[in-house]
Amino acid sequence: MSSLSPSPDDHALARSLADFVTERALLFPGERPLVALSGGTDSCALLLLLCEAAALGLLPQPAGVAHFHHGMRGQDADADAGFCAALATRGGLSCVIGLGALANANEAEAREARYAFLQEAAQELGADVIATAHHADDQAETVLMRVFRGTSVSGLAGIPVRRGNIIRPLLFARRAQLEAYCAHHGVAVRHDPTNDNPRFPRRKVRTLLPELAESFNPRLTEALCRLSEHAAEDSAYLDMLAVEHRGTTDLRTLERPLRRRVILQRLWELTEGDAALREQLVTATWVARLEGLLVRGGTLNLPGDGWARVRQGSLVFAPQRQGPLLTDWRGELPVPGSVALLDQRSLSAVIAAPLPSPERQRRSLRVDCGTIPASLTVRTVRDGDRIAPLGMAGKTRLVRDLLREAKVPAELRASQLVVEAEGEILWVVGVAQAESTRVPEDATEVLLLEIHHEGP
Template structure:
């Protein structure tokens, strides 16, 4: 019996572990662009699962993207995937830069497809290298623990079973299996921050610190994710304890650990209607100053036209006079 090449075995093992909690007959979908990571993932899922389908998303952002999507779908049908779907999306009107808008459109399409097809999971092909890049980008923008936690292994129906697998191994797996990956030109386009990190920053770190730096960065994400989950749980309970008839009790908030209080204030601001994409660190700091640095200052203005003030020992939302 021929020996399975180690990179192929690594990808297959990761997929099996990532789906170990699902019944054997559960439908699993693979999100596949045709790149090495998602192609290796798709092959492993087809090998490991009785029911494996595939979804390829056409963002319409590159010339010939529709032809590539049809090519990926044709390969999937020949390989025995069922069902196979092409999802065509538009990024028009979506917030954020082109990468963020494309990601939002893609994940919406994937979760919708999963719901319509009754899939138990949608597999994404992000690797250990992708996680390392995510951590570095989070550090560069001054993100806190939530940003350093990187991409979660699971979020809803989406799963990332390859976060412990090196990008080099997905390429080697494709070569061993005779698969021809598509090379996305966006991955080498210096207009994108992630592409610059991939092309220059990570190689420089590996040269300076050794190849273990990639795994260490990914491990940092795992540790930060666990800590963040614990703090979020504490903050959820603290938010309920802090509630008053008017808003939030300053006395209760004062007694909270700063890390917990910051999360409570962030969650409360979201409850009031502040959009998450616009709610920044400085807004939470300003709210915290109403609790810990009170000297009679005026209201704090949050995104979404929300105004918060300290009144009679509570943080309260201020209702403008013209709508009272």
């Protein structure tokens, strides 16, 4: 972290920026950055500092400036765009303004559109990388927010100093330094009031950090930034090892940190091109769930309708399922030997079927949507069918034996219904349910299967 001299006009901050860029190899020889300019303090400081460093001969001149008008905030946003264009001109740089129509977009959609525009602008202006103005306080807030929400080592790495062609050359600097710098240069920066909402988690953490610093460590921001740097390095090292081991046939043979990292990389690949799903799925929680699946076996439904399954110690991911949501499914069922498919997207699936002895049977079953597979088959019992009943520690029993013990009359046993998933009997309707259908306390979605008696 740099210490800014009391007088900002000795180029101290521009020199620190150039040192940081050089040490981290953020610009290779001949490369020129595009400056992503929102008009706020941080990106105004970034633009002026890059220009100052270029004037000192420490860094190349930026290729230009890009500002994205999200189309969300009306006149204020129009003024932001005008301001950015004027500031670019003041620095002698070209400026590209993008216009979105994101009136109803959420934060993730707005971000996706902004970065897509920045990539186009970089091409247009012949820039090699895109520089954004995230700084040390942003980093500390990000790390702390992730700690509060729950995170992993790679999450602790926070905002990467470089990802692809996006670079963050201001991660060394404190917010107060950038504010002082803009004030010194007489830049009347723009202010986006949407960032002031006290309900925003980032806003809350921003208020909390100084209090925590006062109670625990006056250099808390620096400590959190150092933690994120170390976590980024450890994480990069694990990533490298995981790439080397990604072909491992049985993931259970890998050391746990490595196994978890291979799973994380698989999730990252799986969510390519779907930012919203990535946010949900590339998390410590899902890595832990999939790790559990490797040990336990079976199938796990993923957010966004995909699912994962274990095959000989490796994870198999299935794509998202298509088709309409079934809410009140009714199937024709079954003459002995016929089958029906239940799409598990339905949270209440009703099977209309002639049942052998409805008065004796428990005709509904709750199962955890998180663990049952994509589709269920309802069919009549077959010779040799086995089930691992609830509470029997995985020991399997012949379904026919269970029917006999439950005193289902012999003549009705052939039309006994079972619900099967990928070769495993989950439910012998009214008689037994499998251990794997047990609904855990933390289940978030429960599928209610009902068998209705219809017919004689």
